[in-house]
Amino acid sequence: MDFAIPSEILATLGSLDAFIETEIRPLENANRQYFDHRRENARTNWDADGTPRKEWEELLAEMRRRADRAGFLRWSLPKELGGSGGGNLGMAIIREHLAHKGLGLHNDLQNESSVVGNFPIVQMFHAYAKGEQRALIEPMITGEVRVAFGLTEPDHGSDATWMETQAVRAGQEWVIDGAKRFNSGMNHATHDLVFARTSGKPGDAKGITAFLVPTDAKGLEIPYYHWTFNMPTDHAEVILRGVRVPHSAVVHEVGEGLRLAQHFVHENRIRQAASGVGVAQYCIDESVKYARERKTWGVPLAERQAIQFPLADLHTEAELVRNLVYKTAWQLDRQDQLHVSDRVSMANYRANLLACNAADRAMQVHGGIGYTRAKPFEHIYRHHRRYRITEGSEEIQLRNVAGHLFGYIRR
Ligand SMILES: Cc1cc2nc3c(=O)[nH]c(=O)nc-3n(C[C@H](O)[C@H](O)[C@H](O)COP(=O)(O)OP(=O)(O)OC[C@H]3O[C@@H](n4cnc5c(N)ncnc54)[C@H](O)[C@@H]3O)c2cc1C
Numbered sequence: 001m002d003f004a005i006p007s008e009i010l011a012t013l014g015s016l017d018a019f020i021e022t023e024i025r026p027l028e029n030a031n032r033q034y035f036d037h038r039r040e041n042a043r044t045n046w047d048a049d050g051t052p053r054k055e056w057e058e059l060l061a062e063m064r065r066r067a068d069r070a071g072f073l074r075w076s077l078p079k080e081l082g083g084s085g086g087g088n089l090g091m092a093i094i095r096e097h098l099a100h101k102g103l104g105l106h107n108d109l110q111n112e113s114s115v116v117g118n119f120p121i122v123q124m125f126h127a128y129a130k131g132e133q134r135a136l137i138e139p140m141i142t143g144e145v146r147v148a149f150g151l152t153e154p155d156h157g158s159d160a161t162w163m164e165t166q167a168v169r170a171g172q173e174w175v176i177d178g179a180k181r182f183n184s185g186m187n188h189a190t191h192d193l194v195f196a197r198t199s200g201k202p203g204d205a206k207g208i209t210a211f212l213v214p215t216d217a218k219g220l221e222i223p224y225y226h227w228t229f230n231m232p233t234d235h236a237e238v239i240l241r242g243v244r245v246p247h248s249a250v251v252h253e254v255g256e257g258l259r260l261a262q263h264f265v266h267e268n269r270i271r272q273a274a275s276g277v278g279v280a281q282y283c284i285d286e287s288v289k290y291a292r293e294r295k296t297w298g299v300p301l302a303e304r305q306a307i308q309f310p311l312a313d314l315h316t317e318a319e320l321v322r323n324l325v326y327k328t329a330w331q332l333d334r335q336d337q338l339h340v341s342d343r344v345s346m347a348n349y350r351a352n353l354l355a356c357n358a359a360d361r362a363m364q365v366h367g368g369i370g371y372t373r374a375k376p377f378e379h380i381y382r383h384h385r386r387y388r389i390t391e392g393s394e395e396i397q398l399r400n401v402a403g404h405l406f407g408y409i410r411r
Helices: 007-029 039-043 054-069 087-100 120-128 131-142 257-293 305-332 341-365 377-387 394-406
Strands: 147-150 166-170 173-184 191-197 208-214 220-225 235-246
Touching: 007 054, 007 087, 087 257, 087 305, 120 131, 120 147, 120 257, 147 173, 173 191, 173 208, 191 235, 191 257, 208 235, 208 257, 257 305, 257 341, 257 377, 305 341, 341 377, 341 394
Parallel strands: 147 191
Antiparallel strands: 166 173, 166 191, 173 235, 191 208, 220 235
């Protein structure tokens, strides 16, 4: 076994750091209102349901354009899409590294915009899309085409296979009726990947089909966005009433949409886990630094066991989870996702929890100032708290682990 980080990935980290300092940090510094205590206000259009302001999204787009020009944005994508075929282990190390640098334009929390793109839908389309759909892949990378992911419904989240949205074939078309909830990114999406039951009964894995629905399709409405713990929001409620799409809107095969959903969540779960480890280590390191400087009763906080032990505990957990994330990412580079699905769940569950615990502890060690927006811990907590629910909640990750452990789910 060789636990050394591959030299080419180490070299990539070095050039990423240099690129961020020369190309991204100046842009961030010229736009401080999006990153300091004014963050929420500067980013949020309160009069448009709390969705992101156009200027803020434009800043993120400029960051991505610069990263693409410098050859970093597509790093994880296959060579035929202009990437370097980076792989899961490389991405895990890079995402951990970027999160460990703290918050900033290089790796923003709001919609996981990063100088090294996380492209779950591009990866999904590359693996499964056919015919004309493949022409959308390049504009998806450059941001001209944006595809949201519509799986969750008002009455079905964890039990997504019980979905009530239905699609019925009508000649060369399909007619979709139903509703979606927390359909992220609909504020700027050109298409929504809508999952609908086309056959079978509630709970069946087969019989769910994914449709690529243009967001301006007749019958698709967004009645409102959900206001969330971290603002702005882009989490739409969506209603589909008699939405008609051609048969060519089916992505992958009729009845096989669940495979696409699994592909999407596996991509996201391991990346989130890596970011969780990085941000947790950032919170730990900042707390150690502060505890060395801050004195109470004339003595640095760092000398108090009550300060040391919780941080030592988190540091131990970070090391454990980091190794699980790396090993799982390494396995993902060698095996089908479904063969390591329980490991991905373990890593995601523990890393998300770790990130939240580390942000919470950092607030505690920093005392009152830790609770203010002069420090980034509330922002980190607000964002990472979401992951304990969204990519399959922690109960659902544990259910997956238990399913493999007890043999209810077979590899
Ligand atoms: C910010 C945000 C962004 C999101 N973005 C998207 C998106 O882009 N696309 C999309 O499709 N969805 C999205 N979601 C939805 C997300 O995937 C769901 O919220 C999640 O799957 C949980 O479903 P639910 O909210 O319906 O909770 P429920 O399924 O109702 O679960 C409620 C609670 O019960 C627990 N629970 C449920 N079943 C069991 C069980 N069998 N055993 C033990 N405990 C159980 C859950 O873990 C949870 O704690 C987003 C959600 C949020 C908050």
